[in-house]
Amino acid sequence: MPPAAAPGAALPGAALRGLWVDAFGPGLHTPAQVKQTVEDAARLGVNTLFVQAIRRADCLCLNASVPPVSDPELAPGFDPLAAVTAQAHARGMKVIAWVSVTGAANTAKPNTRPGHVFRTHGPAAGAASWLSRRPDGSWQEGRDAWLDPAIPGAADHMAQAVLSLVRRYPVDGVQLDRIRYPDGGAWGYDPKTLARYRAETGRPGTPAPSDPAWQAWKRQQVSFLVRRIALEAKALNPELWISAATITYQTPPADLAAFQTTRTYADVLQDWPGWMRAGWLDLNVLMNYKRDPLPEQAGWFDGWNAFARRVAVRSDGAPVAVAAGTAMYLNSPAVTAAQATRALNAGLGWVGYSYRTPTLDVYGERQSAAQGLRAVREVLRAPGGALAAPGPWTEAAPVARGLLGRITGLTVPGGQRVQAWQGGALVAEADTDANGYYGFAALPPAPLRCAWAASAGPRRCPPKGWCACRTCCCAT
The missing domain is CATH 2.60.40.10 (Immunoglobulins)
Incomplete structure (x- = not known):
């Protein structure tokens, strides 16, 4: 493998200062909300918005291949993705369309539109179901349903959803989230998936969840979906940033061999070092959601950042951009500021989660979102802070043949x-x-x-x- 960037040297994307804007509360549902969101982001000093577009096989937009969300909060006829992209671009900010790739539904708030995938290929569709299932046939993870990337129709549906955003909106990139199997390991047992596995590998019977060959095959299906989306999206727009929001569970690995023992690789079947090495990712945003007041987790945060920068290199030797995504909602403003500074000092970019819940007190409903944004802005914009000298992220996406x-x-x-x-x-x-x-x-x-x-x-x-x-x- 080609050598990684020298310790202390900034990777591509080091100028990225980002903010995730999710679709599970105010921020994107009306013209007034979008205007306020972009204004708040500009005042905070970020230069990139990761805007949730496709949530659960539905879109906060009007022109995707999947139907719009059916939330009553969404203003009739309003296209949030178009509005936020236009307004953020006018402020010099990039917009990355954030996609929950395998999300299919939430039973507490299902999409009510007739053409939604949960209605056409959900649990009542029989052999036409596209849901990921456990060995007993159950499909719910909490209240969520997930699409199985090993089912051909589901894989094509997920790819086309992302590509429709690239075709129809002037976004600067796409971010693949939930690009994995659900937690727990015992998933992928739809009869169609098992039949494919047997046909391709020649292995009879039903594999155990811990079977290494079965795990490797399912992990490959996830990687294939990343590959398909990345290559086809780049063919549509070579200047697009291809990003993923990646898992960093628990103890960080020391090297690639140790990574293969982590829950990221062995449980949810996500091989993001391999995606970077193959050249499918231009930007890896770690979901490095750790709480510094817990000493063990403070070390985990720095360790995952260090590991990611060590493996952030393509097979042709070109470096890959890496940003540390931090859990603003789990921490005080002071901890958020400290983690952002440590990420920047490590030569990485920084992205905060999230606009809707910018502090632990907002998440715990002890503070309004406006109060939380003001509190976190004061520390991030203070002299020497991570956002003290805001500027645009002008770097072009890398070109790969x-x-x-x-x-x-x-x-x-x-x-x-x-x-x-x-x-x-x-x-x-x-x-x-x-x-x-x-x-x-x-x-x-x-x-x-x-x-x-x-x-x-x-x-x-x-x-x-x-x-x-x-x-x-x-x-x-």
Whole structure:
């Protein structure tokens, strides 16, 4: 693996000062709320808004492939994503469309629109259900339902939802959240998922949740979804920032081998170091939600930041941007300020969660959101504070030469090994996903030949075997 950035050196994205704006309370539902949100963010001194667009397979917008949210608080005919993007851009701020990728529904507040995926492919859809399930067939995690990335229709639905935002809104990037399986490990037991696993691997029976081969296969399905979205989104807009909000549970790992023992990798099946190495992520925003008053967690915060910067490098040697996302809602303003400063001193960017709950007292309903914002602004904007000298984040998204292709017409489209050759040398190889898509990023600038092995012997990947991209991506 190429060496990481030198200790103390700033990574790309070090100028990022961000704020998550969620859709679970005031902030995005009316023109007045959006105006206030952008004004408050400007006064706070942030330069990037991570705006929740797709929440639970529905959108705080009017022009996505998924239906709008059905909240009564949403002003009729109002498009929050369009409004916040226009107003933030006018202030010199970037807007990243934040997407809960696998979110399907919350039973306490279901979307009531007829075309919503929970109605068409939910628990009552029988064999057409796209939900992730436990071995006993249950699908609820608390009150939430999750889509299974190993089900072909679900994977395509999730990819198209993100891509519709890229096509129809002038956002500066997309952030993939809930790009994983639910906590607990025992998920992915829909009959269609099990049938795919058996067909692709040749393994009979029903695997145990702890079966390493089963875990690795499901982890691969999550990674395939990241790959598909990243490569296709970059083909639509090479200047787009591809980001993920990533898991940092408990004790930080010392190295990649230790990472594979963490809950991030082994429980929720998220391999974000691999996504950075493959060139699918331009920006990794750690959900490093720790509480400094607990000494153990203060160490965890710094340890995860240190690990992330050590592995923030693509296979071609280019560094990847990393930002520490902090839990403002779990901490006092003083702790938020301290964590933001430590992140910046480590050469990372910073993103706070969240606009709606900027302090522990707001989260505990002992303080209004306006009071919390004022309190956190005072410490972040104080001399020497993380936002003392606000400025724009003008850095351009990195350009990576990549290829996205698809094999069609096979009985088993997933799990086909595809190789990329340049000048007689094998430069990369990857397996196809549930829909037959394969792809590579961070490729050297030379003509590329793809080949795949099927029962009839090696063949060129359809529809064309050579790619001489001069821009960011080419999709075959």
